[in-house]
Amino acid sequence: MLKKTGVCLLALSLAVPSVAGTGYAKKDSTFQLKQAVLSNQVIEGDLVITPAAGKNITLENVTVKGSTYIKGKAPESLTITDSSLQKLAFNNSPHNTEVTVSGDTFISLTELESGASLTETELTNEGFEAITLLNGTNAELNGEFTDVTVKGKNKGLSKKENELDINGIVDRLFLNALTDVDLPLDSLVKELTVSSLGGKSNISGEGLIQEANLEKAISFNGTATDNPDDFITPWSLVWHDEFNSTEIDRSKWDFEIGNGFTDANGEFISGWGNNEKQYYTDRPENAKTEDGKLSITALKEEYEGFDYTSARLRTKGLFSKTYGKFEMKASLPVGKGMWPAFWMLPEEDRYGGWAASGEIDILEAKGSRPHEAIGTIHYGETWPNNKYTGAEYTFPDGSTIADEHIYSVEWEPGEIRWYVDGVLYQTQDNWYSKERNASANHAYPAPFDQPFHMLLNLAVGGNFDGEPTEDTVFPQSMDVEYVRVYDLTGRDYKTPELPVVEAEPLPENAKLPLEDGNLVYNSGFNQDSPDVAGIDGVANTDHWYFLTVPDFGGQASVSLEDLNGQTFARTDIQNGGSQPYSVQLIQDVTIGKGRYYKVSFDAKSTQSRNINVKVSGDADRDYATYSSSESFALSSDLKTYEMTFQMTEETDVAARLEFNLGLSTLPVWIGNVKVEETEAPELNEDASKDPLSNGNLVYNGTFDQGFPDRLLFWNIEKTDENAVVQVDADRRVFTSQSDQEPDAVQLIQKGIQLQNEGDYELTLDLKSDESNEVLVEFLSEDGSEVYHSETLSVTDDWSTQTSAFTMSGLDDLNAQLVLSVGGGLIEADNVFLKKTGNPVDLVPVKNGEFESSLESWNSYIHFDAQASVAQVDGKAVIDITQQGQEAWSVQFFQDGLTLEPGKTYTLSFDAASTLTRNIEVTVENAAYTRYLSEVVSIAEGEQAYEFTFTVPEKGPLSLKFLLGATEGASFEGHTLTFDNVVLK
Numbered sequence: 001m002l003k004k005t006g007v008c009l010l011a012l013s014l015a016v017p018s019v020a021g022t023g024y025a026k027k028d029s030t031f032q033l034k035q036a037v038l039s040n041q042v043i044e045g046d047l048v049i050t051p052a053a054g055k056n057i058t059l060e061n062v063t064v065k066g067s068t069y070i071k072g073k074a075p076e077s078l079t080i081t082d083s084s085l086q087k088l089a090f091n092n093s094p095h096n097t098e099v100t101v102s103g104d105t106f107i108s109l110t111e112l113e114s115g116a117s118l119t120e121t122e123l124t125n126e127g128f129e130a131i132t133l134l135n136g137t138n139a140e141l142n143g144e145f146t147d148v149t150v151k152g153k154n155k156g157l158s159k160k161e162n163e164l165d166i167n168g169i170v171d172r173l174f175l176n177a178l179t180d181v182d183l184p185l186d187s188l189v190k191e192l193t194v195s196s197l198g199g200k201s202n203i204s205g206e207g208l209i210q211e212a213n214l215e216k217a218i219s220f221n222g223t224a225t226d227n228p229d230d231f232i233t234p235w236s237l238v239w240h241d242e243f244n245s246t247e248i249d250r251s252k253w254d255f256e257i258g259n260g261f262t263d264a265n266g267e268f269i270s271g272w273g274n275n276e277k278q279y280y281t282d283r284p285e286n287a288k289t290e291d292g293k294l295s296i297t298a299l300k301e302e303y304e305g306f307d308y309t310s311a312r313l314r315t316k317g318l319f320s321k322t323y324g325k326f327e328m329k330a331s332l333p334v335g336k337g338m339w340p341a342f343w344m345l346p347e348e349d350r351y352g353g354w355a356a357s358g359e360i361d362i363l364e365a366k367g368s369r370p371h372e373a374i375g376t377i378h379y380g381e382t383w384p385n386n387k388y389t390g391a392e393y394t395f396p397d398g399s400t401i402a403d404e405h406i407y408s409v410e411w412e413p414g415e416i417r418w419y420v421d422g423v424l425y426q427t428q429d430n431w432y433s434k435e436r437n438a439s440a441n442h443a444y445p446a447p448f449d450q451p452f453h454m455l456l457n458l459a460v461g462g463n464f465d466g467e468p469t470e471d472t473v474f475p476q477s478m479d480v481e482y483v484r485v486y487d488l489t490g491r492d493y494k495t496p497e498l499p500v501v502e503a504e505p506l507p508e509n510a511k512l513p514l515e516d517g518n519l520v521y522n523s524g525f526n527q528d529s530p531d532v533a534g535i536d537g538v539a540n541t542d543h544w545y546f547l548t549v550p551d552f553g554g555q556a557s558v559s560l561e562d563l564n565g566q567t568f569a570r571t572d573i574q575n576g577g578s579q580p581y582s583v584q585l586i587q588d589v590t591i592g593k594g595r596y597y598k599v600s601f602d603a604k605s606t607q608s609r610n611i612n613v614k615v616s617g618d619a620d621r622d623y624a625t626y627s628s629s630e631s632f633a634l635s636s637d638l639k640t641y642e643m644t645f646q647m648t649e650e651t652d653v654a655a656r657l658e659f660n661l662g663l664s665t666l667p668v669w670i671g672n673v674k675v676e677e678t679e680a681p682e683l684n685e686d687a688s689k690d691p692l693s694n695g696n697l698v699y700n701g702t703f704d705q706g707f708p709d710r711l712l713f714w715n716i717e718k719t720d721e722n723a724v725v726q727v728d729a730d731r732r733v734f735t736s737q738s739d740q741e742p743d744a745v746q747l748i749q750k751g752i753q754l755q756n757e758g759d760y761e762l763t764l765d766l767k768s769d770e771s772n773e774v775l776v777e778f779l780s781e782d783g784s785e786v787y788h789s790e791t792l793s794v795t796d797d798w799s800t801q802t803s804a805f806t807m808s809g810l811d812d813l814n815a816q817l818v819l820s821v822g823g824g825l826i827e828a829d830n831v832f833l834k835k836t837g838n839p840v841d842l843v844p845v846k847n848g849e850f851e852s853s854l855e856s857w858n859s860y861i862h863f864d865a866q867a868s869v870a871q872v873d874g875k876a877v878i879d880i881t882q883q884g885q886e887a888w889s890v891q892f893f894q895d896g897l898t899l900e901p902g903k904t905y906t907l908s909f910d911a912a913s914t915l916t917r918n919i920e921v922t923v924e925n926a927a928y929t930r931y932l933s934e935v936v937s938i939a940e941g942e943q944a945y946e947f948t949f950t951v952p953e954k955g956p957l958s959l960k961f962l963l964g965a966t967e968g969a970s971f972e973g974h975t976l977t978f979d980n981v982v983l984k
Contacts, residue, residue: 029045029046030046030066031045031064032048033048033053034053036055037057038057038060039059039060040062041061042065043063043064043066044066046066049071050072056075057077057078058078058080060081061083062080062083063084063085064084064085064086066086067087067088067089068089070089070091072091074096074097076095076098077098078097078098078099080099080101081103082103082104083105085106085107085108086109087111088107088110089110090116092113092135093115094114096117098116099116099117100121101120102120102122102123103122103123103124103246104124106127107126108129108130109129112131112133112134113135113137115137117139117142118145120292121143121244121291121292122244122292123245127244129145129147130145130147130149131145132148133150133151133162133179135152138162139162141168142168143242146171147171148170149174150175151177161179162177162178162179163179164179165182166184166189167184167186168242169188169189169190169237169240169242171191172190172193173189174198175192175194175195179201180202181203181204182204183203183209184206184207185205185206185207186406187207188209189209190210190211192213192228194212194214194215194216195215198215199215200218201218202220203231208235209231210232210237214228232490233490234488234491235324235488235489236486238321239319239485240482240483240484241253241482242481242482243289243292243294243482244292245289246289248287248289252318253314253315253318253456254316254317254318255287255311255312255313256312256313257282258279258280258304259271259276259280259306263928264349264929265933266933267887270885270886271462272462273354275461276339276461276462277308277460277462277467278308278309278460279309279310281309281310281311285297285309286310287313292481293480294313294479295477296456296457297458297477297478298460298474298475298476300474308460308468308474310458312457312458313456314345314453314454314455315454316345316347317347317453320451320452321451323487323493324411324486325409325485325488326483326484326486327407327408327482328408328456328480329404329405329480330407330481332402332479333367333401333402333458333473335367335368335471335472336368336469337468338366338468338472339459339460339461339462339464339465340401340458340459341364341455341457342362342363343359343361343364343454344361344362345358345359345453346358346451346452347451347452348450350450352433353927353929354382355379355386355387355388356382356434356435356447357447358433358447361374361375361377362407362408362409363407364376367465368465368466371399371400371401372393372394372401373393374393375390375409375426376388377416377448379447380431380625380628381434381435381436382435384612384631384660384663385612385628385630387628389430389431389624390624391426393425404481406421407419411448412493412494413445414429414497414499415428415429415496416428416448429499431445431448432446437692438692439689439699439700439713440700440712440713443704443707443710444496444498445496456480458477498707499648501593501647504592504595506651509653510653511590511653512590513676517677518675518676519590520543520589522542523671525567525568526540527542528541533545538560540560540567541560541569543588544585544586545587546584546585547584548583549584549662552579553578553862553864554662555574555577556571556572556574556575556583557574558571558572558585563638563671564638566671567671568669569670571585571661573665574665575665575861575862575863576662576665576860577863578663580611581658581660583660584659584661585661586659587656588656589655589657590654592677593649593650593651594647595647596645596681597627597678598675598676599613599627599642599643599657600642600674601640601642601671602639602640602641602670602672603632603634604634604635604637604638604669605634605635605636605667605669606667607636607666607858608633608895608956609633609668610633612631612658613632613658614626614627614629614630615656616656618656626647626648626655627645628643628645665861685713685750686751688751688813689751691753693953695901696832696833697752697753697760698832699713699749701831702829703734703828710732714747715747716748717746717748718746719744720738720740723740724736725737725745733828734827735827736822737825738823738824739823739824740822742821743820743822744823745821745822746818747819747821747828751814751815753812754787754807754812754815756811758806758807759805759806760805760836761804761834762776762803762832762833763800763830764819764828765800765801765828766792766827766828767797768794768824768825769825771793771794771795772824773792773823774791776792777819777820778818780815781814781816787815790805834901834902845897845959845982848909848983849981850874850875853871857893858891858892859891859892861890861891864882864884864889865883865964866880867879867880867883869892876892876979877975878963878977880963880973880975880976881973883965884965885964886965887920887963887966888964892961893959893960893961894959895958897983898955898957899951900951900954902951903951905948905950905984906982906983907921907947907981907982907983908944908947908980909945909979911938911942911978913976915972916938917938917966917974918935918937918938920962921933921945922934923957923959924957924960925955925956925958926958931950935967959981
């Protein structure tokens with residue numbers, strides 16, 4: 001609930017009794033209630049409620065400046081709305097009363113000498129503030145309370161034990177009398193004090209107590225103790241929403257609207273990337289607070305062109321946190337296609353696009369599997385090279401997600417723990433993050449070392465649980481009682497340690513390797529046994545199987561073809577679909593926990609294209625990815641590719657070696673496939689370093705790789721023994737503190753590739769505590785020859801420094817970069833060395849005049865579109881009969897462009913359309929990061945177009961004409977032509 005910081009008394013416009021308020025004022029200003037309803041009253045003295053007023057009493061818009069007394073047999077219910085009471089006192093009565101407060105209600109003190117249930121709901125004010133239990137009272141508290149005191153009537157002594165049930169949050173609980181306290185899992189006491197008179201009180205339950213002061217021993221869950229350390233929680237509440245307000249608190253929650261989002265490249269991703277079918281709104285029909293809960297409701301209705309509506313709330317920009325305990329109590333909808341979730345995303349994508357910067361799914365549920373709750377993390381590289389790991393929790397005793405349960409994670413550096421109703425069901429500590437332009441994985445525990453915000457949503461349909469059926473009930477709601485966030489204050493957070501996974505013996509039913517150690521059978525595609533299954537209709541493919549996924553538009557076929565005397569599987573792709581796994585070539589292999597494996601294969605295409613290769617589980621393992629999910633860039637040349645990984649999950653005797661060939665219509669040849677057990681790979685940090693994809697010749701120039709020092713690929717040499725050299729983990733900045741000369745501390749990277757006659761430019765960010773100098777040197781491998789030397793000035797403000805030179809006389813692929821950073825406090829970041837001379841390719845786009853063919857060009861037609869591409873009269877001609885739903889549903893493109901990072905390029909082309917329409921023109925990498933993104937209006941009559949752009953990486957890149965359902969595009973059949981495509 002939303003507590004106010006101050007007490008706000010009601011401003012009432014009416015000071016005389018309304019018709020509903022019937023009573024009389026005595027000379028002593030006591031007002032005695034005679035009827036069940038009192039409204040719109042200001043009572044200067046006391047209000048007395050007796051059995052004569054009725055069993056169910058309502059106070060609405062009432063101010064009592066004296067005290068309010070419940071005398072005689074208490075009523076069954078007392079409902080108080082928009083009212084202000086100084087004191088509410090229940091005299092001794094054998095009858096329990098249900099007291100509910102709502103709206104703009106404030107009750108300063110509530111005294112109970114008889115049993116009562118106090119509930120707060122839909123408040124805009126404090127509700128109950130202080131509660132006192134007297135002389136053997138039983139009370140149930142539902143809401144958020146500031147002070148609760150239990151004491152006897154005379155000198156603290158009680159004739160009988162008090163009973164107190166807490167369902168919510170109590171800031172301060174003072175036991176000054178013998179009390180039996182029930183503290184269920186969803187309850188929290190921030191501060192407990194027990195006096196000597198409260199000794200021997202009993203507290204039971206799994207709720208949390210943050211602080212405690214005991215003058216005398218108590219019993220906690222059946223064990224006597226006088227030491228608070230035996231039961232206080234290490235977690236302290238830092239943020240929460242109990243949803244007891246009248247409307248959703250917009251200072252805590254933001255809404256996401258629509259059926260998708262625009263990514264960092266300006267491309268709209270429909271269905272939220274998951275093929276979801278709902279349109280999210282911020283209407284109260286889809287999200288509201290009611291009866292002390294947040295209700296997110298999915299409706300079946302026509303709205304904004306979609307068949308369903310729902311809501312998606314988040315705390316982005318309002319609250320985020322690194323590490324802590326995150327908890328929700330909720331009941332969830334059931335039925336096929338219902339997809340409720342409580343999850344977290346990074347506040348900023350520090351390590352790159354999804355999922356390189358991580359995702360924590362505290363709770364996801366499939367409506368078709370209501371007996372399970374699912375917890376998952378997503379990490380690795382940007383899509384489609386990401387991976388995920390997780391586990392399911394099965395509810396005991398026939399319970400389902402439709403019942404109220406508490407879902408939480410405890411997130412510490414290097415460890416995340418998942419709980420349902422306080423039961424730990426999985427712990428994860430093995431993950432990684434690597435962005436496209438990184439030389440290695442980011443320093444562990446990245447990506448889960450940065451602030452994350454929370455999300456609550458109810459999706460309908462999509463890839464997770466499939467589409468609703470006619471049996472799925474609408475409307476349905478995800479009802480959230482609270483969301484709470486805690487910080488770890490009772491002890492230090494864990495210090496992260498790189499996880500170690502020991503190799504385990506293989507089970508008896510393991511698929512054993514062949515004599516040559518290969519776990520892949522029939523890698524030569526030359527076996528055809530009637531007892532062994534293979535690809536349907538393709539001989540000599542024993543042990544292999546081939547899948548196309550119609551739901552994602554995959555259409556392809558397999559044949560065998562001889563290349564250089566070896567048999568290869570050739571996949572011809574009619575439609576690459578919308579996912580890498582739309583087209584798959586697969587063989588099952590046994591992968592043992594803790595063991596290392598090397599995957600190698602030979603492959604080619606007709607032109608440049610990417611394929612995705614990974615080792616994963618099957619449906620029984622929720623298709624969990626065991627290896628990294630690697631993207632390999634194929635060309636028209638037959639090459640060998642490989643990757644090495646450790647199996648960190650449980651042994652899988654039927655793991656899937658997947659060649660994912662979707663997203664392109666270019667054919668793929670695959671052969672000589674091997675999966676072999678190997679030793680853990682060793683990294684030579686000083687070896688010669690090929691340029692990164694962004695052209696950087698320096699590895700880990702951002703100081704965020706390598707555990708634990710973040711100095712992977714760097715060497716430190718210092719003559720000053722007192723120098724302090726480290727990387728600030730929070731800022732990811734290199735720092736050196738030395739009082740001697742600059743060369744007293746040197747930051748060195750070896751294996752720098754310098755080529756004869758090459759022009760180079762080094763840039764780096766530098767800062768000092770005062771005016772200072774940093775010496776930059778490029779040396780030969782043995783340090784005997786200086787290729788370049790320059791002194792850079794450093795000030796107390798961050799500045800980007802540049803040092804340019806030309807390599808003359810020889811190639812040195814093992815040169816050294818030496819930065820002398822002694823002589824004070826020096827900070828450095830973003831070290832980048834690029835080759836500025838000798839353009840990679842003077843004519844990046846091939847066959848842009850289409851003189852005789854479409855060689856070098858490719859097309860992609862999504863399954864929701866219909867089009868054909870041909871060369872006619874020296875032009876590329878695209879006939880479109882159905883555009884599909886996305887801009888990328890119809891594509892005409894050229895892959896494999898290699899450009900010079902930092903250079904400015906000009907793209908020009910001629911184009912025409914039989915109907916005026918818009919198209920998109922992009923230059924992007926394999927991760928769909930766009931460096932040129934233009935919406936172009938094409939009309940009848942050929943026109944010339946020209947655009948300039950700069951790329952930060954050399955590629956390979958793709959030039960794409962996106963001809964699908966761009967905004968402003970016609971949905972009628974039409975024809976487009978292209979000619980004279982030039983990139984220079």
